[in-house]
Amino acid sequence: MNETRKHILAESEIPRQWYNIQADMPNKLAPSLHPGTKQPITAEDLSSIFPLELIKQEVSQERWIDIPDEVMEKYRIWRPTPLIRAVALERALDTPAKIYYKYEGTSPAGSHKVNTAIPQAYYNKIAGIKNLTTETGAGQWGSSLSLACSFYDMACTVYMVKVSYQQKPYRRSFMQIYGADVIPSPSEKTEAGRNLLAIDPNSNGSLGIAISEAVEVAMSNRDTNYALGSVMNHVILHQTIIGLEVKKQLEKIGDYPDVVVGACGGGSNFSGIAFPFLQDKFMGTKVRAVAVEPTACPTLTRGVFAYDYGDLGKLTPLSKMYTLGSSFMPSGIHAGGLRYHGESPLVSQLYHDGFIEAQAFNQRETFEAAILFSKTEGIVPAPEAAHAIRGAIVEALKAKESGESKTILFCLSGHGHFDMGAYDQYLAGNLVDVRCDEEEIQRNIAKLPQI
C-alpha cells in the first residue's frame, strides 16, 4: 500500500541534451532522396521548408545535442513529467509484473508532441520565419504546434485530416484558442488538395494528403516553413527527452525495464521512450522494445522496407522505411495519430536490424484496455496511447502465465479528453474492428517507386 507510486525529478534534473541515436546505431540510415532527381537530398533542398538548425540535427552524428535555454524555459512548464507505478492496474491484472507508465499528458497541449513542437517553433523563429504550416491527424500534433507558435508569436496553419476534423470539433476549438488557422484536408486551398478532391470529392483525408497540402504552402511562401510532428530524425531526437527522464527516474529506485512499450504511428512516441534504452541494448543490455500499431494501418507488421514518399502528393523526399505505399488510405479508425502509411526511417532501420519488435492490435481491444486503465489508474488515455496500454497488458499477462516478475515500462503519450466521441461509440457497442485488406496493401506496395 505504501510503496512509491510516482517518481518525480526536480526541475534541475531535466536532461539538458537530447540523445541522437544516429551516433550509435550499428547500420546507418540510407540517404533520403530528392523526389525529382532521386539523388541524395542536400541541405539546400530542405532549406525551402526547414530552418538550418533542424536540417543540421536531421543529419547530425553527434550523440548529444544541447537543448536551448529558450526551449528549456517552456519545457519547464510541465517537465519533468511523472513516472507512475500502475499499482492498481497490476492488482486488477493479478500479475507479478511491475508496470510503470511515463505520463506525457500533463503537457499543456495534452501529449508528448509538445516536446518537439517547441524546439521546432523556436528554431524557425530565430531563423526569421513568421508562419508555420503543418498537418494533424488526431489533433495532438496540431494542438502542440499551435501552442508552440503562440509561445513564440508566430502564425500557424493546420491542415487537419477531414475525418478527425469531423469526429473532433473541439480539437479544432482547442487549436483556435491558441490562435491557429485550422483547415480540413483535403482542401481547395492547395493544388494537392484540389487534385485529390477531383478524383474523390468525399475523401476522408489522410496524413499523407494533409502533409502534401502543408508542404506545398510552405514551399511557395518565403516566410513560411513546414513543421512535421513525427517520422523525421530531428523530431525523434527531441522526443528522446521522455526516455532520458525515465532512465533517471528508474535509476533512483534501482529498477530497469525488461520491456519498453510505445504506440507507433510515425514513430516519435515509441522512439521517445525507447531510444535511450536502445543505447544500452547496443552495448549488450537485455531490454526489449515493442512498437504497437493498429491492425488497420499495420506499417511495421505488414509493410515492406523500401524507398517511398512521405506524402500522397510526392512532394516530400523519398525515405527508406517500412511503408504500406504512399497511396494507402487507412480506414477512419479513432487513433488518428496512427493512421500513417509510412514509418520513421530510424525506427524502420532498427526494426529491420532486429533491435525492435512490433505488434498490431484491433481497435476494440485497445479501447477495452483504455477503460480498464481509466477505472484503475484514473487517467483516460488518448486512443493512440491505448495501444501502448494494450501492449503493456499483454506483457503483464505473459508474466502472470510464466510466473516471472518482469518490469514493464510504457509511454502514456497523451490524455483522451478530446476523444469522447470515440469512447461514446465504444461504450455504445458501435465501434468495429477494421482488418486491413491484403490485396489493397499489395496493390499499393506494387506502386512503390523503383529505386
Added chain:
Amino acid sequence: MNETRKHILAESEIPRQWYNIQADMPNKLAPSLHPGTKQPITAEDLSSIFPLELIKQEVSQERWIDIPDEVMEKYRIWRPTPLIRAVALERALDTPAKIYYKYEGTSPAGSHKVNTAIPQAYYNKIAGIKNLTTETGAGQWGSSLSLACSFYDMACTVYMVKVSYQQKPYRRSFMQIYGADVIPSPSEKTEAGRNLLAIDPNSNGSLGIAISEAVEVAMSNRDTNYALGSVMNHVILHQTIIGLEVKKQLEKIGDYPDVVVGACGGGSNFSGIAFPFLQDKFMGTKVRAVAVEPTACPTLTRGVFAYDYGDLGKLTPLSKMYTLGSSFMPSGIHAGGLRYHGESPLVSQLYHDGFIEAQAFNQRETFEAAILFSKTEGIVPAPEAAHAIRGAIVEALKAKESGESKTILFCLSGHGHFDMGAYDQYLAGNLVDVRCDEEEIQRNIAKLPQI
C-alpha cells in the same frame, strides 16, 4: 530566462494531514439547524446520508487530521501538484509582480475536486456504503466522484445541472467511462425534480435543485449515501492539501504571497489554497485572501449573511452563510461550478469577520483572461479557474501601476478541455455578460427563512 519555473515536491513531501481551520478561526461557526425542527443538527440527523468519519470531520475542532494511507495511495497518482511561476504571463503584463499558480488540473479528473472525492468515497466504502449520489454543475465534481467511486468499486449516480448537461455532452461521456450513471437535473426520477418540472418544464436546472434530487435518493436508500463537492466543512478540510503543498513549495524558494486568489462558488477551491495562509494571518502575518465570483451569481458581494437552505427543495440543513436565497436561479453562465446561491459557512464567517475580500467579474473578462493565459502559459483553463486568473491579473496590474513588486498566488483549479463549447462562443463573439437583477436578488432574499 533561467529562473526557476516550476516548483515540485517529492512524493514523500506530500502533506500527511489536512488543516482544519475550525481550530483557529476567532469566531466559531453558528450551528447548522435541522430543516424540520430548526434545532441544531445532530450527528444522528446526518447519518442517513453521510458516514460517521465525515460527520466527525464536519464538527471537529482538531487542527490537523490524518490522511488515511488508502487515500494517500490514490493522491500519489498526481500529487504533489506543481507550483508554476507564470513568467510568460508576467512579461505579457509587463508587471513587476511575481505570479505563481498552483495547477490542480493534472489530476486524472482534471480539477481539484478529486482531493475530496477520494476521501469521501473511501470513508463511505469502509462504512459499507455501496452507492453514492451527487450533483454536478460544470461537471468537474461529478467527474471526480465518478473516478473515486471506480477506484473503490462503488456505484455512482450524478444529477447534472441540465444546462451543463446540454452544453457539455462530453462531460457526460467522461463520467460514463468511469462507470457512472449521469442524469440531467431536474429529472422525473425524484419528487424534488418532478415538483420543479411541474412549475417550470423548461428549467435549466441549478446546483440547488440537483442537490435536492441527489439527497432525496440517498435519504430513501439504506446502502446509498450522498456526497457534496463543496460548501461543507469536511470538503474544505480535504482541499487544504492544495495550500499546504504551496506553503512547502514557496518555503523552499524563500517566497511568501502578498495576496492569494481563488475562484469562489461553493468555496472549496478558494478555501483549499487560502485557508493554510489564513492560519498565518490569524497570527498576524500580512496576507490578503481574495475570493473571486461571477457577477451573474454574486453571493459574497451582493448576498446577505443569514440562515438558509443549501438546496431548492429544503431537504438540507440550514446553515448560516452568505446567500442569494435558495430559490435564486442563476443564468446559464459557462462557469457552471460557480452557479450556486450559497457559500461555504466557513468562507462566509471569515468573510464576515474581515479575513477575506471578495470581487465579482463578468463572464467575458474572465474568458479574455483565459485566452491570454492559454497563449502565454499554454494551459487552457476551466471557466471557473479563469475567474482566479482574472483576479490575479487585476492584482498584477495594480502592482504595475504602483510599481510594487508583489507576490501573487492563485489556484488554477482545473483545465478547460471539456469547455470548448464556451470557448467557441467567446471566440465567435456570442458570449454575453449577465448582470444580476437587483430586484430578483431582493425578492429571493425576502423569502429567506426567519431564524
